[in-house]
C-alpha cells in the first residue's frame with residue numbers, strides 16, 4: 304500500500320541545504336503495525352510526515368495505491384489526508400474552543416458530512432476510545448490521556464486507510480501510555496494499519512515491525528517476535 | 533465543508549473573542565451609520581425640494597409653451613385655436629388637454645396716453661381693491677370689472693412722467709387696444725421685487741379682453757397623461773409649432789423645461805449627498821483597516837488550529853473561505869447594526885428639521901453590499917496568509 308522508492312529530503316537550498324532523509328526505500332502493507340525508532344533529530348518526523356501526505360516536497364517516488372504522492376498539490380494532498388490518513392500527534396492537537404463532539408467532527412465536515420448525519424458515528428467513535436457521552440465537554444476539562452483518546456477518535460473518524468502517530472505517548476505517563484497502546488493494539492487486531500514514531504523501547508515492542516533510523520537512513524528493519532503470537 | 537458548518541465555525545471563532553470582535557465591529561457600525569444618516573437626510577431633502585418645486589398641486593404633469601413676438605408691432609400675436617389642434621396632433625394619446633393662457637401680468641402694451649404713443653407695462657386684475665397703496669382717486673368700481681368697464685389706475689411714476697402730477701392725471705383718458713379708459717386712481721407700486729403689481733397700469737381683465745381685437749394668448753398650457761415624458765413631448769410640440777404654428781413668422785416659441793430643472797436640482801442634491809457620504813465613508817476605510825488588523829492577529833494566533841484543520845483535510849481554499857467568512861460576518865453584522873443606528877439617527881435629527889428622512893431600498897442594498905465588500909477587501913490578505921501557512925512549520929511548533 305505504501306511504497307517509498309529512493310526518497311530524499313533536504314531542508315533549505317544550495318550550500319546551506321540540510322540533507323535529512325537519505326535514499327529511503329520502504330514498503331508497508333495493509334494491516335501492518337510499524338514502529339519507527341531513532342534518536343532525536345534523526346528524521347523520524349520528517350519521514351512520517353511524508354508518509355502521511357503532510358509533506359509532498361521531497362525527491363524520489365512515493366506510491367500510495369499506485370498514485371505518486373510527489374505529484375500531489377496542496378489541495379489534492381488535503382483531500383487524500385482527509386480520506387485516507389488518520390493523525391495522532393504528541394501534543395494532542397485539539398482545538399480548544401470547540402467541544403469534543405466538534406473536534407471529532409472536523410475531518411467529517413471537511414469530508415462533506417452534515418453535523419446531524421454523523422451524531423451516531425461520533426458517539427460510536429467516542430465509545431470505542433472509552434469516552435462515551437463526553438461530546439459536550441471542552442478539551443481543557445479532560446486529562447492528557449483523555450485528550451489523546453479524543454485525537455485518536457478524530458483520527459479514525461473517516462475510517463482511514465492508515466493511522467500515523469508521532470510519539471503518541473511522548474507526553475503521557477507510563478500508565479496512561481499503556482492504555483493508549485492498548486487502544487492501538489485493539490485497532491491493529493481489527494485490521495488497522497498503524498505507523499507510529501516512538502523512542503520508547505517498551506512502546507515499540509508492542510508493534511509487529513521496528514524500523515530504526517539514524518541520520519536519515521534506515522539502519523535496521525526487523526519483525527518483532529511476540530511471545531503471545 | 534458545507535456552508536452551514538462553515539458559517540457555524542466562523543461564528544464560533546468570532547464568539548471566542550467577543551471583546552475583540554465587538555470593538556472591531558464598532559468601527560464598521562460608526563462608518564455605515566454615518567453614511568446612512570447622511571444619505572437618508574440627503575434623500576429627504578431631495579424629495580422635499582423636488583416636491584415643492586413641482587408647481588401642479590394635483591400631481592398633474594403639465595408644461596407651458598411661451599410665444600415671444602420678435603417685433604413690437606406684433607404684440608397681439610400669440611396662440612390660436614389652430615395651434616391647439618396642432619399641439620394635440622403631436623401625441624394624441626399622451627396629451628390630455630391644451631388651453632391657451634392669456635398673460636395677465638406685466639404685459640408690454642403700446643397705448644395712447646395724453647395723445648402720445650407710450651409703451652406701458654400692464655397687469656390685469658379681477659378685484660375691485662387690489663393689494664396696492666392708493667395715492668389719489670379711488671379703486672375700481674364693481675361695474676368696471678365687467679366687459680364694458682372703463683376704469684384704469686396708473687402708477688405715480690407714470691402720472692408724474694406724462695402728466696407732471698397726480699391731479700392732472702386723474703380723469704384723463706388712456707387708450708389700450710380699441711378701448712378708452714378713464715384714469716380713476718393713482719397708486720404706488722409695492723416695493724416687493726418682481727411683484728405682479730409693480731407695473732405702470734392696472735386695468736380689470738374682462739374690460740381689457742373686450743378691447744383686444746384678437747384672442748391670442750402668449751402661453752399654451754398642455755396637460756399630459758400621467759407617466760408621460762413631459763420634456764420630450766413638449767419639445768416635440770415646440771418643434772411642430774416652429775414648423776407650422778400660426779405665428780411662426782412673427783415670433784419665437786420657447787419652452788422652459790421644469791423637468792430638466794427638477795432633474796438638475798435633484799442631481800445637485802444627490803451629488804452633494806454622495807460627496808458628504810464619501811467623506812463619511814472614509815471612516816469605513818479606517819474601520820476596514822481595523823478588520824484587517826484583527827484578522828491578521830487572529831490568523832497568527834490560530835496557526836495551531838489552521839495546522840490541525842489542514843492536517844485532517846482542510847484545503848487551503850477552505851481555510852481561506854473560513855477566514856474570509858469571519859471578516860464578512862463581522863462587517864455585515866456591523867453594517868446591519870449601522871443601518872439601524874443610522875436610520876434612527878436620521879429620524880431623530882429630522883425631528884428638528886422641516887422634512888422627513890428617506891431610507892431608500894438602494895441604501896439598504898448598498899449597506900449590505902458595501903459592508904460585504906469591506907469584509908472581503910480587508911479580509912482577503914489575512915485570509916490568504918492563513919491559507920498559505922506552511923503546514924510542516926505549524927506542526928513542528
Ligand SMILES: Nc1ncnc2c1ncn2[C@@H]1O[C@H](COP(=O)(O)OP(=O)(O)O)[C@@H](O)[C@H]1O
Pocket residue numbers: 314315321323341342343344345346347348349350924925928
Ligand atoms: N522545517 C525544517 N527546516 C529546517 N530543518 C528542519 C526542519 N524540520 C526538521 N528539520 C531538521 O531535520 C532534522 C530531522 O528532524 P525531525 O524529522 O523532526 O527529527 P525527529 O523527529 O527524528 O526528532 C532535524 O535536524 C531538524 O532540525
Ligand SMILES: [Mg+2]
Pocket residue numbers: 347348349469
Ligand atoms: Mg520528531
